[in-house]
Amino acid sequence: MRSRLSTRNRALAAIVAVLPATALLTSVTAAPAAAKPQADDRGVIVNMFQWNWDSVAAECAEVLGPQGFGGVQVSPPQESISLPGADHPWWEVYQPVSYQLTSRLGDRADFAAMVRSCDAAGVDVYVDAVLNHMTGQNNGGTGYGGSTFTDKHVYPGLYSGNDFHYHPQHCPNPSGEIADYDNLAEVQNCELLGLADLRTDFYYVRDTLVAYLNDLVGLGVDGFRVDAAKHIPADDLRAIADRVDADVYQEVIPGGAVRLDPYRASGDLLEFTFARKLKEQFHGNIAHLETIGESWGMQPDEYAVTFVDNHDTERDGSTLSYRDGPTYRLATVFTLAWDYGSPQVYTGFRFSGRDESPPANADGTVRPVDCGSGEWTCTHRDPAVRGMVGWRSAVAGAPVRNWWTNGDNAIAFSRGDAGFVAINNTSAPLTREFTTGLPQGTYCDVLAASDGQCVQVSGSGRATITVQPKDAVAIHVATE
Numbered sequence: 001m002r003s004r005l006s007t008r009n010r011a012l013a014a015i016v017a018v019l020p021a022t023a024l025l026t027s028v029t030a031a032p033a034a035a036k037p038q039a040d041d042r043g044v045i046v047n048m049f050q051w052n053w054d055s056v057a058a059e060c061a062e063v064l065g066p067q068g069f070g071g072v073q074v075s076p077p078q079e080s081i082s083l084p085g086a087d088h089p090w091w092e093v094y095q096p097v098s099y100q101l102t103s104r105l106g107d108r109a110d111f112a113a114m115v116r117s118c119d120a121a122g123v124d125v126y127v128d129a130v131l132n133h134m135t136g137q138n139n140g141g142t143g144y145g146g147s148t149f150t151d152k153h154v155y156p157g158l159y160s161g162n163d164f165h166y167h168p169q170h171c172p173n174p175s176g177e178i179a180d181y182d183n184l185a186e187v188q189n190c191e192l193l194g195l196a197d198l199r200t201d202f203y204y205v206r207d208t209l210v211a212y213l214n215d216l217v218g219l220g221v222d223g224f225r226v227d228a229a230k231h232i233p234a235d236d237l238r239a240i241a242d243r244v245d246a247d248v249y250q251e252v253i254p255g256g257a258v259r260l261d262p263y264r265a266s267g268d269l270l271e272f273t274f275a276r277k278l279k280e281q282f283h284g285n286i287a288h289l290e291t292i293g294e295s296w297g298m299q300p301d302e303y304a305v306t307f308v309d310n311h312d313t314e315r316d317g318s319t320l321s322y323r324d325g326p327t328y329r330l331a332t333v334f335t336l337a338w339d340y341g342s343p344q345v346y347t348g349f350r351f352s353g354r355d356e357s358p359p360a361n362a363d364g365t366v367r368p369v370d371c372g373s374g375e376w377t378c379t380h381r382d383p384a385v386r387g388m389v390g391w392r393s394a395v396a397g398a399p400v401r402n403w404w405t406n407g408d409n410a411i412a413f414s415r416g417d418a419g420f421v422a423i424n425n426t427s428a429p430l431t432r433e434f435t436t437g438l439p440q441g442t443y444c445d446v447l448a449a450s451d452g453q454c455v456q457v458s459g460s461g462r463a464t465i466t467v468q469p470k471d472a473v474a475i476h477v478a479t480e
Contacts, residue, residue: 041342042070042071042124043069043124043389043393044068044070044071044389045070045071045124045126045343046071046380047073047307047310047344047345047346047348048072048074048075048347048380049075049311049346049348050090050311050366051105051347051366052110052365052369053074053110053111053113054110054114056072056074056118057113058117059072060117060121061117061118061120063380064118064121064123064380065120065122066121067390068389068393069123070123070124072118072125072126074105074125074126074127074128075105076094076096076103076127076128076129076227077111077127077216078098079096079097079098079101079102079145079147080094080095080096080104080135080143080144081097081141081142081143082143082363082364083364084364087356087357088104088357088364089355090355090356090358092364093105093130094130094227095130095133095135095136097145097147097149097155098145098147098158099211099212100145100147101215102144104360104365105365105366111219112219112220116220124223125220125221125222125223126225127216127223127224127225128224128227129224129227131200131209131227131229131237131240132195132200133191133192133195134152135149135152135196136152136195138151138194139151144364144365153196159205163198164197165190165199170189172185172186172189172190173186173190176191177190177191177192177194178190181256182257183257184257187230187256187257187258188231188258192231197231200233206240206243210240210244213240213246214243217246222246223249224244224246224248225249225250225270226248226249226250226251226267229252229263230253234266235262237250237263237266238265240266248267249267249269250263250270260299264303268303268304269299269303269304269305270310271298271299271304271307272313273296273298274292274293274304274306274307274340274341275307275308275310275313275319276318277292278320278334279318279319282425283327285408286405286410287407287408289338290405292338292340293340293341298340301340301341304341304342305344306341306344307345308332308346310346311346322350322377322379327470329384330470330471332345332379332384333385333474336388336391336392337388337413337474338400339398343392345379345380345385346379347377347378347379349375359373359375383447384472387448388447391421391446391474394418394419394476394477395415395418399415400413400414400415401413401415402435402436404434404435408426410422410424410430410467414436414437414438416437417437417438417461418438418477420434420436420438420475421472421473421475422434422465422467422473422474423472424470424471425470427469427470430466430467431467432465433463433464434462434464434465435462436455436457436462436475437461438457438461438475438477440457440458440459440461441457442454442457443479444475444479445474446475446479447471447472447474452473453465453473455473
């Protein structure tokens with residue numbers, strides 16, 4: 001496992017390292033605020049759930065790269081089960097049949113072309129990697145690449161019965177599935193939702209998973225989100241991650257017998273508590289957000305990957321989602337503005353049923369994304385989100401200062417002397433004089449869809465700003 005510093009950022013760091021000191025000094029007009037080491041060298045990652053490879057490739061070239069996004073997380077690319085009798089639910093991609101790269105999202109050539117397109121646009125690619133299990137189809141089935149199997153524990157030429165956990169040898173629950181999340185043996189040796197649970201302590205299984213991940217790295221993939229990492233013993237996961245030269249962050253949902261801290265040996269952790277607390281505060285009192293982060297029992301800043309929602313939480317209601325409209329947008333603005341963790345922005349498809357397929361053809365292959373169709377959320381294209389990507393880059397490393405709140409549902413703060421944001425989560429306009437922390441000058445709001453209000457900051461760093469109901473205003477030094 002390599003550090004989270006991306007290939008692009010390592011190259012930039014090398015360039016800076018060889019520049020003469022005078023070249024650096026001449027670009028500085030004022031002493032900047034003291035900066036801490038960055039936890040989010042990845043930049044802002046867009047989690048493009050169920051986008052097919054051609055659509056991701058186009059989005060990297062036309063939107064993500066030009067708008068300054070640092071990375072894209074793509075859905076699992078390995079061959080998965082095809083379930084036409086169930087109308088091709090979204091979770092097909094989380095039931096591997098083989099590790100060939102033919103899926104409902106495209107084939108190997110499509111995937112490789114997507115990675116090249118994103119790399120050319122300066123966007124790192126992170127793959128959602130399913131390592132914990134195979135399918136849950138007891139009677140077998142067929143994958144999108146044509147691979148067939150007759151039992152969920154037998155995959156010809158790949159895995160056979162001894163490569164999986166069973167009751168009573170490993171799993172203490174007679175059903176073979178997880179029932180008690182306070183029992184560590186159940187959580188890690190029984191089946192998650194009936195999915196055949198791989199013995200990741202076996203060298204053969206580890207070698208097979210490492211080969212799959214390294215095949216993707218060979219195609220140019222920069223990192224991985226490890227799905228269901230909680231159900232893989234931390235030592236097993238580290239043994240796999242240590243053999244892969246890639247950035248890693250992991251899905252380890254808090255609660256039960258599994259401790260989160262040991263997983264930091266393999267990489268960072270998706271911060272579910274952050275997302276849940278955002279929902280609580282944006283539906284309650286955002287004044288409390290002044291201290292959100294490690295002091296709330298979350299991961300240390302340098303190990304946290306923050307998000308507002310993902311494909312699971314938008315379905316189980318544990319977090320905000322696109323259905324929350326302006327509140328969701330404000331929570332995304334806050335996440336990108338806040339000095340904690342490495343942020344993701346989630347973009348998926350609109351749905352009415354929990355298992356509903358993404359927009360797809362009759363054979364289950366996902367159709368090209370059309371952000372104007374109303375089928376896809378395309379959150380990353382929201383002017384406020386795009387504006388906050390540039391804002392976050394402008395304030396990188398600067399600490400939170402000049403916190404203000406009305407004690408209820410309006411807050412404001414600066415990031416050093418580089419940027420300022422005000423968030424109004426109320427139903428009434430807010431006009432007041434704020435301490436922005438910025439140098440004297442005129443700055444324009446980066447969140448508006450068209451030309452927004454411009455703000456005159458005085459020599460004392462103060463400015464009178466109007467923030468409309470359920471809206472925000474953000475300015476930074478590069479907008480002067």
